[in-house]
Amino acid sequence: MSTTKTKGGEFLIKETNAQDIFIPEQWNEEQLMMKKTCDDFIDQEVLPILDRIDSQEVGLMPSLMEKAGELGLLGVSVPEALGGMGADFVTSMLTTEALGAGYSAAVAFSAHTGIGTLPILYYGNEEQKKKYIPKLASGEWKACYCLTEPSSGSDANSGKTTAKLTADGKHYILNGQKMWITNGGFADIFTVFAKIDDDKNLSAFIVEKEFGGISLNPEEHKMGIKGSSTRQVFFNECKVPVENLLSERENGFKIAVNILNIGRIKLAGAAIGGSKRAATQSIKYANERIQFERPISKYGAIRYKLAEQAIRIFASESATYRASQNMEDAIHELIAGGMEKAKATLKGIEQFAVEAAILKVHGSETLDYVADEGVQIYGGMGYSAEAPMDRIYRDSRINRIFEGTNEINRLLIVDMILKRAMKGELDLMGPAQKVANELVGIPEFSEPDDTLFAYEKKLIANFKKAILLTAGGAVQKLMTSLSKEQEVIMNIANMAIETYVAESTLLRVEKMVSMKGEASCEVQLAIARSYINSACDKIWIEGKEALNSFAEGDELRMMLIGLKRYTKQEPFNAKAARQTVAQALIAENKYCF
């Protein structure tokens, strides 16, 4: 759909045209109907039985998955020839968002359709796909993904599970222990990562429960998502036919990484779905709860929270669908170039792995913010297990841990950007040099441009310069030791996250204004400006901390002056902007953007 081709990570150095991004205001009738089906499923089949789900009533989650399968919800991204819907990637993001409001069921569904199904769909050979995918898409078979081990979590390639070829060459014998396996309690199909002989890298295997040699520990007692099955899985002389090796020997780690790229953006989508519903509950409660003879939604302290919930959700959503469409376009382009669809999907998404990591962090932290303030808005009832915020708060927390912890994702954001720069895929050096020159040059005093968005665009362009200044300085000063200076990497990652999300929010509102006119986008303008305002302050703090840690003397002073210049804003009344947002929410009595 874009007129100009966008590359992953390029937002750091390139301006994007608002008309080139996809925004949620562009969903078509069919996509919205699909979303409605997912919403109805959550409302009718999941929400009325949350307590039963959380008590892990035997057979309940599998039967829910079968119902979801009947509606086609488990096969949205599976091609029609394999029993799915063959929907495009952005559409699958929308259904993911809607189902993301399903608490433990959302985790079970996404583990099944994501890490459970996709390795086979994208890396399986024809026989493997024909044998497994249709039954996974229909929900007849349930899937899980066994990567993590007691001693191998973030360091996923260090697993100790082994696979040995039998003397007759017909089977691999798997031995080892896996941990934290979602859907482990009832799964029929296990994608298992193990090392063959003394290999350095993991290989992946499709293992059927029926093969034998699989045993399970009891359910883990967890803080939240109590209805989601999480087990330790033991492989004891588990005999796997050689034809069930997935892809090639030692290709397992690559599979894990590529599937995680998809998992990360999907997690962001699911978090948006959960956040919207939690925000709606917060608004309704604030409108109903009377203290000092007025609904608490009349109080500024509460309005601040309602507005900030919505601002962050809107921002996260803007960035998520912008990246989703970029991925979609990249996939289509690769297919047009002759690449096979499965491979093109992986490659297209991999191109935007930086964005996927950004979104994973931002989506999960937005959900946690919304949940946390939701508890606060509910007051004592927020702390009651009888009211909804208790479950929302506990269930949201896992999202910052799985699919790569948020620390690992922050490390990855910077690592991937620098690697791409090193490989020449992303020209950071040129723009960084320009920023360095600008620092010693005379500041330009151009006439202020009063046209709509000109000021905000200038701010966003400056954020990018702030990143180039900080990251450029860090690379120059710390050289190869940068990878050990994790605090600095976290600073740079946070600057990149805020910049990408702020820019996406602005582009969305700019496109909305071009579609509907400025007058009907007044609240969205307040959202975008408010987000950019906070982002600007955050970028200043993160940049300053980084610079102070590795530079000194005159050089430090000069860099700080530069950073200050790039994070300089005109006075902005954030209180008034949040009031505008809160009033719209209160009037609609729901999250309404």
Place this chain on the structure above:
Amino acid sequence: MKILVPISNVPDTTSKISFANNDTEFNKSGITFILNPYDEWYALVRAMELKESGKAEKVTLIHVGLADSEPTIRKGFALGADDGVRIDGEGDAYFVAEQVSNYAKENGYDLIMAGKETINYNGSSVGALIAGFLDYPFVSLATKLDVEGTTATLEQDIDGGTQIVEAQLPLVISCAKGMAEQRIPNMKGIMAARTKPLTIVAAGQNNNFTNVKSFALSAGRTTCKMIDENNMDELVQLLHTEAKVI
């Protein structure tokens, strides 16, 4: 057996209702329209069940309305209807029923299943009017329906119980709660919806016998009043003076 299901396009139940043009028109701006639940959950879903059990060979939707209501027709397609007709015009119940009947007369249907009412105007008259125009028997407010050959067996709620009636096809019925369970359209159905044939027919003679002069909102429910449990006198007082029930 060929089934015709007349459907209507109504505001979502959570819509904020307001009026335009000096309270003479319903204000459509910002309103989400849906397939009338009685037409969808009861009439159409039961029609689909009859088709799935092999008793009906085809389910056709018919709607009298303007082009902006086509998404609602496609929602009906997503639920499984085979094809649809939109008669391009707007009017009162008499007008709608006359248009539907004209179409039904030309195309021959064995069973016409309407919802018991629409959730916007709650007129409850279209089904009966269609039966009148076609000179077919009419069973209103049916809560159950089965068909064997050309005989339909229906259940209706009556005061304190139910009655079972039998009627011969061709037949018009209006469907009420109990007839079927709400269905969520599945992904396949949604994707198939855009390929199903929708015929657009010009409206015939414009016989409108009623005209809305103005709309007004009801006062609505007042808020709940809490009374201290030790203050029975106040309760009695309020029941007498405000609620006027004692």
